[in-house]
Amino acid sequence: GEDVEQSLFLSVREGDSSVINCTYTDSSSTYLYWYKQEPGAGLQLLTYIFSNMDMKQDQRLTVLLNKKDKHLSLRIADTQTGDSAIYFCAERTGYALNFGKGTSLLVTP
């Protein structure tokens, strides 16, 4: 499938906001997703956005979508140490999801 790109690492201090970015290349993507993976665990669906929306907010999470630039971001407000994990961006064009390689978020006290 088309490539979904993410930066590999992000480090933030506890209490700050985290912004994780993602770019995708398939303009026919219908939905875009953010998943969280903690060590040794499966993927937890955090949130998703329909491709005709440009923003979605869910508690501490804000998703921004720039369809023209094919850019997706996840903002985590008031980042906590429990937010340390790998975050995956994914696009959906058919049945299955096409994932990026994940951004490892480290939250330091």
Add this chain to the structure above:
Amino acid sequence: SQTIHQWPATLVQPVGSPLSLECTVEGTSNPNLYWYRQAAGRGLQLLFYSVGIGQISSEVPQNLSASRPQDRQFILSSKKLLLSDSGFYLCAWDSYNEQFFGPGTRLTVL
């Protein structure tokens, strides 16, 4: 509520041995089911998906196969494992626009 189970949780197998990983979903009927593999590079690769009993679509040619003998059961198999089959295998199912993942099976081939 819906839940998804995978077993075993971890598996260590010698090269050339067979493989059978199982995934079952509870609380839904006729789900789309998926097998993904997550290798050391962290990206997830779609292996197979199924939209119904006996219907399997393969995304990547390899020595793995999948079967769906029952509506909520999805099995990943191999007749002879390779070293490159090591990885974290994740089963998933769809609910409308959302895709939910199981806890995964960590496979190490020695």
